[in-house]
Structures are given as C-alpha cells and as structure tokens.
Amino acid sequence: MAVFTKIVIMRVFEELLAFKQLDKITVKDITDKCGISRNTFYYHYQDIYQVLKAYVQYSAEHVIELMVEDEGEDGKAGLKEIRYLEANRELLCNLYRSAANEEVRNCLQSASQIIFDRLIESVSQGMEVQAEDKKILSAVCQYTVRGIMTSWMEEDGMLNGETLEQVLVRLDYLFKGAIREALMRSASREQGLLPESKML
Numbered sequence: 093m094a095v096f097t098k099i100v101i102m103r104v105f106e107e108l109l110a111f112k113q114l115d116k117i118t119v120k121d122i123t124d125k126c127g128i129s130r131n132t133f134y135y136h137y138q139d140i141y142q143v144l145k146a147y148v149q150y151s152a153e154h155v156i157e158l159m160v161e162d163e164g165e166d167g168k169a170g171l172k173e174i175r176y177l178e179a180n181r182e183l184l185c186n187l188y189r190s191a192a193n194e195e196v197r198n199c200l201q202s203a204s205q206i207i208f209d210r211l212i213e214s215v216s217q218g219m220e221v222q223a224e225d226k227k228i229l230s231a232v233c234q235y236t237v238r239g240i241m242t243s244w245m246e247e248d249g250m251l252n253g254e255t256l257e258q259v260l261v262r263l264d265y266l267f268k269g270a271i272r273e274a275l276m277r278s279a280s281r282e283q284g285l286l287p288e289s290k291m292l
Contacts, residue, residue: 098136100126102150105143110183114144114190141195152203156210174257177241178249185245201234208233216275225278229271 104125108117117140123133137143158172177184190196208230216226240263244256251259 094136097126097128097132098146101128101133101136102143102147105140105147106183109147109186110180111186113186114140114196115193141199144196145199148199148203149206152206155207159207159211159214171257171261174260178256181245181249184241188242188245204234204238205230208237212271212275215272216279219275219279221275221278222281225275229274233271 101122104122105117108121108125112121119130119133119140122140122143123130126133137146155173155176158176161172187196187200209226211233212226212230240251240256240259243251244259249255254262
C-alpha cells in the first residue's frame with residue numbers, strides 16, 4: 093500500500109507539472125488531488141523536490157527501458173524515446189522554466205547522465221574501452237542533446253521548421269555508427285599511448 097501511495101503522489105505530480113511550473117506546485121495541490129492528508133504526503137516524501145527526484149529517476153529508467161526495447165530494431169532506434177519526449181513537451185518546458193533553480197538543474201543533469209552512460213555501456217559491450225573515453229563520449233552526447241532540447245523548448249516545439257523527431261532522425265542518419273567507431277578506436281588504442289592529435 094505504501095508503494096502504491098508513493099506512485100500515486102508521483103503520478104499526480106506529473107499531471108500538475110504538465111500545466112504548472114515546479115515552483116507553483118504545492119503540497120496542498122498534491123494532497124487535494126490525491127485525496128490524502130499532509131501527514132501521509134510527508135510520510136513518503138520530505139518535500140516537493142524529493143517527489144521531483146523520484147519522478148525524474150522514474151522517467152530516466154523509462155527512457156532506458158525504451159532504449160532496450162529499440163536495440164536491434166534497425167531504422168527504429170530512438171523513435172520511442174523521441175515520441176515519449178514529444179508527448180511530454182509541456183511538462184518538460186515547465187521543468188526547463190524552473191531550471192534556474194539549482195536543485196532542478198542538477199536533477200535534470202543527473203537524469204541525462206544516467207541515460208547516456210547507459211547508452212555508452214550498451215554500445216561498448218564486449219570492448220575494452222578506457223573509462224575516461226566512455227565518460228567523455230557520454231558528456232558529448234549529453235551536451236548535444238541538451239542543446240537541441242533547449243532550442244526545441246524555446247522555439248515552440250520546432251527546430252528550423254522541423255519537429256524534434258525529424259531533427260533527431262536526421263542526426264542519427266548523419267552520425268550513425270559514430271559512437272561505436274569512437275569506442276572501437278578507444279578499444280584498439282595501444283595501452284598507455286595516445287594517438288597523434290588531429291582535429292577534423
């Protein structure tokens with residue numbers, strides 16, 4: 093029953109976040125919509141930010157589940173994740189508008205790191221890749237997608253006249269295999285030696 097109540101609180105939080113910025117959501121909003129007492133809320137969560145962390149963690153895990161489902165589906169990889177983001181655009185925009193709050197920003201960055209670390213681990217299975225190389229590749233993915241997402245949220249759901257799905261499918265086509273190739277270069281690098289640096 094306790095687990096069920098926690099999930100209900102998180103779901104109501106999600107519903108509220110679809111039309112309210114985080115700093116406008118109150119414990120009373122949640123308890124009224126859930127039909128529970130404040131004591132029940134505080135039994136499960138310390139405050140709104142703890143609900144946010146639980147929700148972002150849940151969402152990151154859901155995106156990872158979609159990634160796992162997509163593995164091996166040539167030509168469809170990433171579509172479920174993209175459509176999940178597009179379906180939740182208003183919610184993401186409200187989180188983005190609250191991101192001046194350091195706790196919100198850190199929470200979103202943590203989710204981004206979890207997702208892309210999982211992606212890099214998945215692609216690098218069976219390879220002996222240096223941990224630092226995995227870390228920098230994950231960071232590059234995070235910064236790239238974060239920049240695209242920021243523009244998408246600021247420009248009313250379009251990017252240079254294209255939807256998020258169109259933009260990310262285009263990127264997938266242009267850079268397909270680039271992460272795997274980078275990981276393979278890392279795996280084949282002679283132990284302890286860095287290759288000569290050649291930009292572009």
